[in-house]
Amino acid sequence: MKNAIEVNNLRKEFKAYSSRTGLKGAFRDLFTRNYKIVPAVNDIRFSVKQGEMVGYIGENGAGKSTTIKMLTGILTPTSGDISVNGMNPHKERERFVQTIGVVFGQRSQLWWDIAVQESFRLLKKVYKVSDAQYNDHMNHVIQTLDIEPLLDKPVRKLSLGQRMRCELAAALIHNPPLLFLDEPTIGLDVLVKLKIREFLKEINQKYNTTILLTTHDLSDIEALCERVIMLDEGKIIYDGALKNLKDTWGDGKTLQFQFIDSVDFAALKTVTSDMPVKWERDEEEQIFTALIDDNDELISQLIAKIVAAFKIRDIKINETSTEEIIRNIYEKGSV
Incomplete structure (x- = not known):
């Protein structure tokens, strides 16, 4: 089985600026700024097989979202190698984005003032999906996520739970083999979470879709993932089966x-x-x-x-x- 994701010695550094005190310090800051280099992701390595559902977890600031942004081509790594679906995400961007779906829980890919189905039509054109492919795949997605009554509504009139179900459907218009989910159930009620979890299990089984999930809701991880990668201060501190984690550390x-x-x-x-x-x-x-x-x-x-x-x-x-x-x-x- 081939790897959907391969990461070797991946590193991302940011400059953290600090201000000097007082009027004199502020004047000096106009010309030279004090800063230090902070590694957000610190020489990590891991791989994800095609069809795996992996939980990528860690505290706030551990480096989860930075990793996802590098894997999706949004950020360029400071150093290291990335291969996602056999491509370099930030060097082969146009071809690469055709093979992934991304859902950021706090960012929308739907247009705010137009109906949901119009956003879907626009994305269908962007991804060059034929009418036959769209109808065959999206009819099932729309029915399973129960969003048919929402298609005529502008995105701004949807509740958070309704919008997140539509966001998930939008990420799957081109039926990508790899799906990145960054906090997809943040702020959602229990029934919507259950619906989304069941849907993710279904597309994983039906299409062998690889899913990398970051979340603070560990019940999502327990429901969906057999494997977890745990990050702390930019370093991987655990990569293995969730069951082994429980067996070893459960009191x-x-x-x-x-x-x-x-x-x-x-x-x-x-x-x-x-x-x-x-x-x-x-x-x-x-x-x-x-x-x-x-x-x-x-x-x-x-x-x-x-x-x-x-x-x-x-x-x-x-x-x-x-x-x-x-x-x-x-x-x-x-x-």
Whole structure:
């Protein structure tokens, strides 16, 4: 299987200017400015296979959007090599843009004052898509994203969720083999997010579309991506399966117990004193939480002991969320 994206030693530096203090300093700034070179992306390397759905994650300022802009040809790298769909994005720009779709959550590619379908027609001409290709592909996209009632409306009259569904459809008019999504679900409600996620899964399966997704909403990553690339201060600190990240960094499971009768906390600890369990309690809600390793046999033994000793009203088993795992990684500095 060929690679849709290949990145080697990619680097992007910016000049960060600073102002001198006082009137004298302001006068000197007119002639010479103080600055330092800041690497936004720091000699990274990775590849993405055709048909993969990859989550590209990191804190604000980690370098995610800068990477996407270099991969799409908007920014020129300071150094390093990029190959996307077998082309250099900023050197073969006209041919290259025919092979990608891009959705920036905070920027629109639709014309603000005209109807959505007019924007679609303009983009159809730009990408030289035939009527037959457009009708065959876009009828399915419009129906799946449920945007047919929106086609006659000007973009400025759409809600954020409606506009984002139209933006996604616009990025797919030429049915590109590679789709870049930068915060595509920012500010959207749960139902719209679910609709967009289901649609992305469908086009990935139907057309083998490669998707590189950057987002702060980790539920998007969990729903769509098996692989994540994690960036911190311009460097890749993790590149691998999301499952491995959870297995390695997950702090076990938590079991929440609610009892029919009042239970003494000390008695609860005594019952499980021979097990590697840490107990916490919420006095107000009368919820007792056991922290234990993610081991099926251990969890079964713990439940058996508690059920034998006390009358249970409710049990909930929770694993450490991806959000908590990633927060722990960033707090500790690396994987």
